[in-house]
Amino acid sequence: MIEIKELNKSFGDKHVLKNINTSFYPGNVNVVIGASGSGKSVLMKCMVGLVIPDEGEILYNGQDFVDIDYKKKKDIRKQIGMLFQGSALFDSLSVEENIEFPLKMFSDMSQEERLDRVNFCLQRVKLENANNLFPSEISGGMKKRVGIARAIALNPKYLFCDEPNSGLDPVTSRVIDTLIEELTEEYNITTIMNSHDMKTLFDIGDHVTFIYKGDCAFAGNIEDFRNSDMKEIEEFLSASYFKR
Amino acid sequence: MMLFYHFGRYLIFLVSMFSKPEKLGIYLSRTFSEMVSIGINSLPIVAIIAVFSGGVSTIQTSYQLIASWISKTIIGSIVSDTVILEFAPTITCLVLAGKVGSSIASEIGTMKVSEQVDALEVMGINSAGYLALPKIVAGVITVPLLIIAAMFLGIWGGLMAGVATGILPIEMFMEGARSSFKEFNVFFALIKATSFGFIITSISSFQGYYTEGGALEVGKSSTNAVVYSSVMILCADYVIAQLFL
Numbered sequence: 129m130i131e132i133k134e135l136n137k138s139f140g141d142k143h144v145l146k147n148i149n150t151s152f153y154p155g156n157v158n159v160v161i162g163a164s165g166s167g168k169s170v171l172m173k174c175m176v177g178l179v180i181p182d183e184g185e186i187l188y189n190g191q192d193f194v195d196i197d198y199k200k201k202k203d204i205r206k207q208i209g210m211l212f213q214g215s216a217l218f219d220s221l222s223v224e225e226n227i228e229f230p231l232k233m234f235s236d237m238s239q240e241e242r243l244d245r246v247n248f249c250l251q252r253v254k255l256e257n258a259n260n261l262f263p264s265e266i267s268g269g270m271k272k273r274v275g276i277a278r279a280i281a282l283n284p285k286y287l288f289c290d291e292p293n294s295g296l297d298p299v300t301s302r303v304i305d306t307l308i309e310e311l312t313e314e315y316n317i318t319t320i321m322n323s324h325d326m327k328t329l330f331d332i333g334d335h336v337t338f339i340y341k342g343d344c345a346f347a348g349n350i351e352d353f354r355n356s357d358m359k360e361i362e363e364f365l366s367a368s369y370f371k372r
Numbered sequence: 373m374m375l376f377y378h379f380g381r382y383l384i385f386l387v388s389m390f391s392k393p394e395k396l397g398i399y400l401s402r403t404f405s406e407m408v409s410i411g412i413n414s415l416p417i418v419a420i421i422a423v424f425s426g427g428v429s430t431i432q433t434s435y436q437l438i439a440s441w442i443s444k445t446i447i448g449s450i451v452s453d454t455v456i457l458e459f460a461p462t463i464t465c466l467v468l469a470g471k472v473g474s475s476i477a478s479e480i481g482t483m484k485v486s487e488q489v490d491a492l493e494v495m496g497i498n499s500a501g502y503l504a505l506p507k508i509v510a511g512v513i514t515v516p517l518l519i520i521a522a523m524f525l526g527i528w529g530g531l532m533a534g535v536a537t538g539i540l541p542i543e544m545f546m547e548g549a550r551s552s553f554k555e556f557n558v559f560f561a562l563i564k565a566t567s568f569g570f571i572i573t574s575i576s577s578f579q580g581y582y583t584e585g586g587a588l589e590v591g592k593s594s595t596n597a598v599v600y601s602s603v604m605i606l607c608a609d610y611v612i613a614q615l616f617l
Contacts, residue, residue: 178490178493203496205493208494216486216487234394
């Protein structure tokens with residue numbers, strides 16, 4: 129479980145995150161939604177340590193991720209898998225080498241065991257026989273799936289997905305959504321997903337955090353979110369055709 | 373004030389590279405692969421520059437020595453000393469700043485803007501150490517080796533130009549080169565080469581690592597890497613000469 133307490137972050141005069149309080153639960157797809165520029169990407173970057181918050185706590189199973197030394201932070205990071213918006217696959221490595229990379233760096237597996245794990249992950253994302261292709265040779269949807277395979281290679285406890293559907297056609301989007309949902313349930317992962325795709329939210333989301341202009345306007349389950357009469361949420365939903 | 377800001381950031385970047393490596397073998401393998409990229413792949417351009425600068429040096433020295441009472445062996449002395457002291461280390465490294473520096477800055481810069489550096493960080497890998505340290509170590513090792521090759525090729529180019537144009541025979545060139553040869557000059561050139569290797573790889577890595585934005589900024593970082601490396605090479609050249617000669 130991840131808890132966010134009183135999290136604040138400013139860039140110069142711009143207060144991007146204002147006293148964010150929310151929680152993310154294991155075995156759930158926890159969706160963070162909000163308009164572009166609302167601060168959800170900054171929140172995710174704070175949670176994985178790419179941005180240092182000004183104030184507040186980020187607790188991974190009770191352990192504060194902000195005020196710990198580099199070594200302990202590194203240990204928590206080894207339990208994190210992340211799917212980036214642009215997939216962030218290493219261009220110079222093949223699909224197989226990309227997935228093998230975290231295994232090489234952090235496990236004591238033999239080459240044979242690593243290859244087995246890579247093939248298992250590829251099979252899990254339905255990309256068998258893509259081992260020797262390079263990122264420049266595969267489509268956007270395939271890149272996302274390789275990104276997921278790399279993220280789950282080390283059996284993470286926490287899976288972060290930054291707008292996994294951006295730039296994908298609706299069919300491929302649903303494939304990625306289903307994959308994330310299945311993996312979350314199968315391995316009891318705490319999945320945190322940034323999105324502004326309402327279909328994704330209502331299809332696979334279990335818990336929602338709604339960020340509005342840097343504030344946490346709502347944190348709760350999907351049904352409560354759907355039935356909320358909060359003006360900002362109604363605006364967001366009606367603009368997305370789900371409450372028209 | 374911005375100069376101090378960037379210099380401070382550069383120092384922080386250098387310090388941040390040093391942390392316990394996750395797997396030493398992977399870092400060693402990356403260093404060897406960078407040595408191939410910086411060393412072997414740069415050998416053709418280094419050879420061309422060295423041979424031609426040596427050749428031109430012979431022809432121009434001969435042109436300037438018009439007095440008949442000066443022995444032509446002096447051409448061999450001047451050319452070999454010039455190649456060892458200046459042409460091989462400095463001119464070659466200025467060219468390497470263009471070839472290797474722009475390549476390093478654009479590679480790391482592209483990784484930065486496409487979130488590949490973030491991906492390393494999220495995995496718990498020291499991205500500065502993983503990306504830049506093998507390049508810097510490889511640069512510090514391979515640039516002096518390239519400079520040794522450039523010294524031989526530069527002197528050979530001077531010799532060949534002298535023979536081909538009939539300025540002086542091989543024996544006279546070699547006699548002049550041998551008479552003025554000092555081991556210290558080679559040592560001095562290697563100190564320069566090691567320093568320049570560090571300057572090229574560290575400044576270019578720094579420029580790439582702090583790229584923000586997109587393709588345009590990657591291009592700017594690449595240009596900055598070449599410009600700053602070249603300027604720093606010339607400054608270091610002066611400082612090292614002042615200290616050692």
